[in-house]
Amino acid sequence: MEAIKILGTDDTPGIVLDAENDVFEISGRSLPEDVTSFYEPVLNWLDEYSENPKPKTEFVFKLTYFNTASSKVLLDILMKLEDIHSTGKEVLVKWYYPDDDEDMQEAGEEYADIVDVNFEQLSC
Amino acid sequence: MTKENNEKGFLEFVYNFYKTMKAHEITLVYEGEITHQITKAFTSLTESNMSKEMESNNVQRKVFHVMVECLQNISKHADTFGQNDYVYSGRGIFLVSKADSEYSVTTGNVIDNYKIDELTTLLEQINSLDKEGLKEMYKTQMKEGRLSAKGGAGLGFIDIARKTGKKLLYHFLPVSETTSFFLLTSTISRNI
Numbered sequence: 001m002e003a004i005k006i007l008g009t010d011d012t013p014g015i016v017l018d019a020e021n022d023v024f025e026i027s028g029r030s031l032p033e034d035v036t037s038f039y040e041p042v043l044n045w046l047d048e049y050s051e052n053p054k055p056k057t058e059f060v061f062k063l064t065y066f067n068t069a070s071s072k073v074l075l076d077i078l079m080k081l082e083d084i085h086s087t088g089k090e091v092l093v094k095w096y097y098p099d100d101d102e103d104m105q106e107a108g109e110e111y112a113d114i115v116d117v118n119f120e121q122l123s124c
Numbered sequence: 125m126t127k128e129n130n131e132k133g134f135l136e137f138v139y140n141f142y143k144t145m146k147a148h149e150i151t152l153v154y155e156g157e158i159t160h161q162i163t164k165a166f167t168s169l170t171e172s173n174m175s176k177e178m179e180s181n182n183v184q185r186k187v188f189h190v191m192v193e194c195l196q197n198i199s200k201h202a203d204t205f206g207q208n209d210y211v212y213s214g215r216g217i218f219l220v221s222k223a224d225s226e227y228s229v230t231t232g233n234v235i236d237n238y239k240i241d242e243l244t245t246l247l248e249q250i251n252s253l254d255k256e257g258l259k260e261m262y263k264t265q266m267k268e269g270r271l272s273a274k275g276g277a278g279l280g281f282i283d284i285a286r287k288t289g290k291k292l293l294y295h296f297l298p299v300s301e302t303t304s305f306f307l308l309t310s311t312i313s314r315n316i
Contacts, residue, residue, distance in 0.1 A: 011164060031192055065189075068193060069279075072269065073271075075267070102182075103189075113263070
C-alpha cells in the first residue's frame with residue numbers, strides 16, 4: 001500500500017500513514033479550511049488498510065490543537081481503528097498531550113471512553 | 125457644511141472611536157467577511173501579543189480555541205442581508221478585549237429571525253449544564269452529529285462553554301422585519 005506523507009503547516013497537521021514501516025501518526029495543529037476534503041484521503045487510506053491490516057497497529061496522535069470540526073473527523077478515524085480492532089487485530093492508540101495541557105489530556109480520555117480501542121496516554 | 129468641516133468631523137470621529145476602544149480595552153476589532161485567512165491572521169496576531177505579554181500557555185490556548193470557534197461561527201452561520209447588488213453573508217463584527225482579569229471575545233452577525241428560537245434553546249441548554257453535562261453533550265453530538273456542508277460540527281458553542289467554564293452571554297437586536305443581530309460574548313479568565 002502506498003504511504004501517505006503530509007507535512008504539517010500552522011493550520012493543518014502532519015500525517016504519516018506508512019504500513020510497510022509501521023508508522024501511523026497525526027501531529028501538530030488541525031484547523032483546516034475544509035476539514036472534509038483535507039481528511040478524505042486519510043479516511044480512504046484507512047478503509048483500504050482495514051481490509052488487510054497488520055497484526056498490530058500502533059497509531060500515534062501528537063496534536064497540540066484541533067478545532068471542533070476536526071474533533072468530529074478524529075472520531076471517524078478512531079472508529080475505523082475500532083473496526084480493525086473488532087476483527088481481532090491488535091490496535092493501540094498512543095495519545096500524546098503537552099504536559100501542561102489538561103484539555104488535550106481530557107480529549108484523549110473522552111475518545112478512549114467512546115471507542116473500544118486500547119489507549120495509552122502520554123505527556124510530552 | 126463645507127467639505128473641510130466634513131473631513132474634520134470624520135477625523136474627530138476617528139479620535140473618539142480610538143478613545144472608546146481604549147476605554148473598553150479593545151485590542152482587536154474587525155467588521156467584514158470572515159475567511160480562513162482572516163482567522164489565521166487574527167489568531168496568530170493575538171497569539172504573538174499574548175506571548176509577548178507572558179500570558180500562561182493555558183490562557184493562550186483557551187483564547188485561541190474560543191477565537192477560532194467564534195470566527196468559524198460567523199463564517200458558517202452569518203445569514204445574508206442587503207438587497208440587490210449588495211448582498212452580504214458570512215460577515216460580522218469581531219472584537220477582542222483585554223482587561224486586568226480576563227480576555228473577552230465578542231461576535232455579532234445578522235441571522236434570520238426564524239432561527240432565533242432554535243438558537244436560544246441550544247444556548248440555554250448549554251448554559252443549564254455543568255462541566256460533566258457539557259462533556260456528555262459534546263460526546264453525544266460528536267458521535268451523532270454530522271459535518272454540515274460548510275464543515276460545521278454543531279460543537280462550537282459547547283466547546284466555548286467548556287473551555288471558558290462560563291455561561292454564554294448573548295443578545296438579539298432587531299435589524300429588519302425578518303432579520304436580527306446576534307451578539308455573543310465569551311470571557312476567558314487570565315488567572316487560570
